[in-house]
Amino acid sequence: MSLIFERFECSKMFQRCSLLKKNYIMNHAMNHAVHLTPRPPMFKRRFFGLRRNMLAGYLFIAPLLLWLAATILYPLLSAIALSLQDVRIIGTPGKFIGLDNYARLLSSESFWQSFGRSIAWVVGNAVVQTLAAFVAALILNQRFRGQQFARIWIILSWIVPTVVVVIIWRWLLSSSGVVNFLLMSLHLTNEPIGFFGAPTSAAASVILINAWRWFPFMAVTVLAGLQSIPQELYEAAAVDGATAIQRFWRITLPLLQPVLFVLGLVGTLLSFNVFDIIWLLTGGGPSNATTTLPVLIYDTAFTKYRLSQAAAISVLSGLALFIFALLFIRFMAPKQEEGS
């Protein structure tokens, strides 16, 4: 009880402090404002205020929307146009060939294999990252010394450039690297393992490395969700004699659902999108074991020089993701409570 009271006092004090600061800045701002416009246009404001205000509002958003339209919407449409032609290298004219590219893809084995690998990639990453992120978030949610430090710097592996991640793990996993040294000195293996040499171990290694990179992002998001759960619920549950496990299943998980929904949707799309880490670690090999759809798109366009075909793969992938997103929203969206 006294704890709650203390927190209340604290937040009041904080509010007072920040109000003082805001007052200061506001005075400052008003001084400036007076300087800049000596004549307040009160008359006009009264008559046209509302409409002018709205127009101004859209003007604020317009630059970004136009930018996105030019660099996302327009390319998206031109990808569809390109996928209906037979362009090989950019700049060369293409002939309209209808749906030929699509027909070829849908009957090609390598497309469906990549499709399957992309699903395996997304699922594998989701499983590893979710587990790691939950463990990390539950640990970071406790009180301990250095908690602030840990909560911030856990994100380190997510903010460094991919190429750095690639160098780190290529080195640690190389035949004379630390990981092999540890495995050998523990007598788990007699000779160094070539992690990227065999299809299965290469795919598993790339998934684990990518998960190592991304799980902190997920962890801090889950942590923020955990902190938004009122502490009183846990106290009440503890009074009623609920065990830690019961509290997790009955309070934590249900209340985290909105956060998990966003993570599930956005995380899947971002995870599908991963290209550089795979390309730089394995180049899609060995024997195409790590050629997911993004790798296939890149490879088709820039090493096989079949631009239109790559565009068709992009369109099909986009379609698949769109269907996934619709289904996910339809079935996984957190249910709104009545009346809210």
Added chain:
Amino acid sequence: MNASMRNRILLTLGVFFLLFIVIAPFYYVVTSSFKAPQEIIARTPTLIPQSFTLQHYEKLFRASNFPTYLINSLIVASGAMLLCVLLSTLAAYGLYRMRLPGSQFLFRIILITYAFPGVLLLIPLYGMLSQLGLIDRLLALIIINVTFTAPFAVWMLRAFFTTIPLELEEAAALDGANRLQALTYIMLPLSAPGVASVAIFAFITSWTEYMFASVLILSDANRTVPVGLAGIIGQYQVDWGLLLAGATVTMLPVLILFSLVGRSFVEGLTAGAVK
């Protein structure tokens, strides 16, 4: 041993394990970049460096094009950062502070573009930029990076913009300030940590970007650090010292910038999903 004691020990072990997994590889890479070549490839790895040399850094800056890559990356990341902050603060102000009809809808559109997989745009953007004559130009990378950072920046700003009381702006409006002035003199100073986080997010993301940079840039003189470094991975027969030094220099700006805004950065990162 009682239960609370056991919990404390378990917690401490957990925290150490967590930080070890994330931070240990970085420690090992950075310290090893100062080791002599024979120590780097020694059969038994050394946790604490037994030798000290700057030769890998010397080689990196003298014998490779790395300084050029650094300058190019700096140009791309700064340019993208400025444009991203400009576009995203304007949009965030319109979206969160002006109660426009349809702003929820516009917000969703911007969210979708954030989650939109960039790889699907690789081919058409390549085509579009080559028609504009921007292939092998740093400007192309600036444009791309703004596209892929600005939507998330708008999302990040939400947490900072929505907490500032509307009365402040009303007071300014009474004094005759227009909306742009309200944004510049009230919103931006009050949400400074948020704006700084967004700026650094844009800088870091652009500094890191590999896929578009590898396709849109053709000449070595225009390469950015990630592509240049990736080139070194393949180019020489594996010179680990050089690569470790390269990795250390590449992540240095990221670490410095992140340490400036770490807390509000993480706050902004997660607020979008929670609220």
